[in-house]
Amino acid sequence: MRIPAGRREQWERMLRSGRWRGCVALLAGALPALAFPAPSLWWLAYVGLVPWLLLIRSAGTGRRAALDGWLGGTGYLLAVHHWLMPSLHVFIVVLAALLGLLWAPWGLLVFRVLRAPVSVAAAMSAVVAVPCGWLMIELVRSWEGLGGPWGLLGASQWEVAPALRVASVGGVWLVSLVVVAVNTAIALLFVAAARTVAVIGIVVCALAVGAMAQWAPQPERSGVARIAVVQPGVIAGPHSVERRLAVSERLTGELAGRDLDLVVWGESSVGVDLSRHPEAAARIAALSRRVGADVLVNMDARRTGGPGRTGIYKSAVLVGPDGLTGDRYDKMRLVPFGEYIPARSVLGWATSLGKAAGEDRLRGTHPVTMWLPGAAGGKGLRIGPLICFETAFPDMSRRLTLDGAQLLIAQSSTATFQHSWAPEQHASLGALRAAENGRPMVHATLTGVSAVYGPQGERIGAPLGTDTSGAAVFDVPLASGTTLYVRLGDWPVHGAAAVLAVFCAFEGVRSLRRRHRVGPATASGAVAPVVASPDESDESTGRSTP
Numbered sequence: 001m002r003i004p005a006g007r008r009e010q011w012e013r014m015l016r017s018g019r020w021r022g023c024v025a026l027l028a029g030a031l032p033a034l035a036f037p038a039p040s041l042w043w044l045a046y047v048g049l050v051p052w053l054l055l056i057r058s059a060g061t062g063r064r065a066a067l068d069g070w071l072g073g074t075g076y077l078l079a080v081h082h083w084l085m086p087s088l089h090v091f092i093v094v095l096a097a098l099l100g101l102l103w104a105p106w107g108l109l110v111f112r113v114l115r116a117p118v119s120v121a122a123a124m125s126a127v128v129a130v131p132c133g134w135l136m137i138e139l140v141r142s143w144e145g146l147g148g149p150w151g152l153l154g155a156s157q158w159e160v161a162p163a164l165r166v167a168s169v170g171g172v173w174l175v176s177l178v179v180v181a182v183n184t185a186i187a188l189l190f191v192a193a194a195r196t197v198a199v200i201g202i203v204v205c206a207l208a209v210g211a212m213a214q215w216a217p218q219p220e221r222s223g224v225a226r227i228a229v230v231q232p233g234v235i236a237g238p239h240s241v242e243r244r245l246a247v248s249e250r251l252t253g254e255l256a257g258r259d260l261d262l263v264v265w266g267e268s269s270v271g272v273d274l275s276r277h278p279e280a281a282a283r284i285a286a287l288s289r290r291v292g293a294d295v296l297v298n299m300d301a302r303r304t305g306g307p308g309r310t311g312i313y314k315s316a317v318l319v320g321p322d323g324l325t326g327d328r329y330d331k332m333r334l335v336p337f338g339e340y341i342p343a344r345s346v347l348g349w350a351t352s353l354g355k356a357a358g359e360d361r362l363r364g365t366h367p368v369t370m371w372l373p374g375a376a377g378g379k380g381l382r383i384g385p386l387i388c389f390e391t392a393f394p395d396m397s398r399r400l401t402l403d404g405a406q407l408l409i410a411q412s413s414t415a416t417f418q419h420s421w422a423p424e425q426h427a428s429l430g431a432l433r434a435a436e437n438g439r440p441m442v443h444a445t446l447t448g449v450s451a452v453y454g455p456q457g458e459r460i461g462a463p464l465g466t467d468t469s470g471a472a473v474f475d476v477p478l479a480s481g482t483t484l485y486v487r488l489g490d491w492p493v494h495g496a497a498a499v500l501a502v503f504c505a506f507e508g509v510r511s512l513r514r515r516h517r518v519g520p521a522t523a524s525g526a527v528a529p530v531v532a533s534p535d536e537s538d539e540s541t542g543r544s545t546p
Helices: 005-016 018-035 042-046 050-057 062-080 082-088 091-100 103-114 120-141 153-157 161-188 192-215 240-253 278-291 344-352 388-392 394-402 422-437 484-488 491-523
Strands: 220-231 262-265 294-304 310-320 323-330 370-372 381-387 407-412 441-445 450-453 459-464 470-480
Touching: 018 042, 018 050, 018 062, 018 153, 042 153, 042 161, 050 062, 050 103, 050 161, 062 082, 062 091, 062 103, 082 091, 103 120, 120 161, 120 192, 120 491, 153 161, 153 422, 161 192, 161 394, 161 422, 161 484, 161 491, 220 240, 220 441, 220 450, 240 262, 240 278, 240 470, 262 278, 262 407, 262 441, 278 294, 278 310, 278 323, 294 381, 294 407, 310 381, 323 370, 381 388, 381 394, 388 394, 388 407, 388 422, 394 407, 394 422, 394 484, 407 422, 422 441, 422 450, 422 484, 450 470, 459 470
Parallel strands: 220 262, 262 294, 381 407, 407 441
Antiparallel strands: 220 470, 294 310, 310 323, 370 381, 441 450, 450 459
């Protein structure tokens, strides 16, 4: 469709205006957030970056391209973390703006390979380098201290079966690479000289995904475990901790006679240290005897973890018919501002703006797997617990799988964000972790969305929604063997770093050669000839400018 000349000129004038261009960059960066739950427009992820890429391409200078990258990154982070606004208020804007700076170099990269005129060589470089640059941003911001890997672009494909097979090969990182590569190729369809490369890029991505979906090795099914999830729902007001425990006990008691292997409670389901409150431990042990299965609870309580380590821990604790089994996992990766304040001496003022942590939680030191000897038809079952935010980190579930976990379990609570997109987006991460590791995953919440996924990321049974207070039993298929991602690790990240290193080295050498050619001529007073670089070609013909 041809845009009328008058309308096109109007758009060009608007984009040349710094104020309007900045607003467009913010909106273009925010657009891909609609691919995540709750909207779940997963298909939008494959075209959602195109307006942003074309905007950066139209930047007249590298400085403007970096600014477009920064503003778009800020818009992206605000959109995928918008549910934090009631807790952090204006501080979330400050954080998004700071982290958005990670996209400034990416804006320069996009401008370098997509600016007009685009040669065939530059188009081919773009399809490879732009996704690698995006992946480096996702890697850096995945560090816990910078907020963790929430909203990785590949995570938007959690319900797409071929994408889950790709995740089994290279984790969520490889899915992000494919998604950004497709966006880059589609953006090149708007460039006359690069359309052939764009079509080839899209075809190559489709063939690669199809090959992985068809031939990537998958673990084999090895039995079934009957797992019950108890979700008491939102309980507010005075004595909410005690009332929540009472509701969890009642719901668990109703599961008697269901031939269970394990009962899972959500995050912060117990507000006391069970080792120092034997009466509470005895009540849960009685429930275990009644239902004929161990109960995995989660303590949010103050206790002594060793010399100098007295404070509040979040811990997954296994309770059997005879009481505490001795199995306990302390949460290792905490939510910035929600469970601790980074550099509290400097940023402690954030507590006055919202619901930031008034006291830093303490963290565990190592992952833990727990053994259920009588589960899975008497064969026994090894489980690997994670707590809330930790399900966003691919390396944690992979470590548990390597340690022998046959079932991954996440204990969570999203009471603060109950009416936002956060509960559904958090639950969707379970599908990715299951597919990456070839292990089923149970996502059990105190409040929020409780869901169960099979070894290939497929949903098992119906989830418990945010308005549910109840318990459900799931027949969870088990699997043996491992995926390529478990065996090879984060190889897409290492590959992307290598590609960018080669690209930067090539660009550096070419720049030095260009200066060397121009320098002697200008030094002698002669006029230096204009030498066209490989990417300076006529867009309509693809021929180099003479």
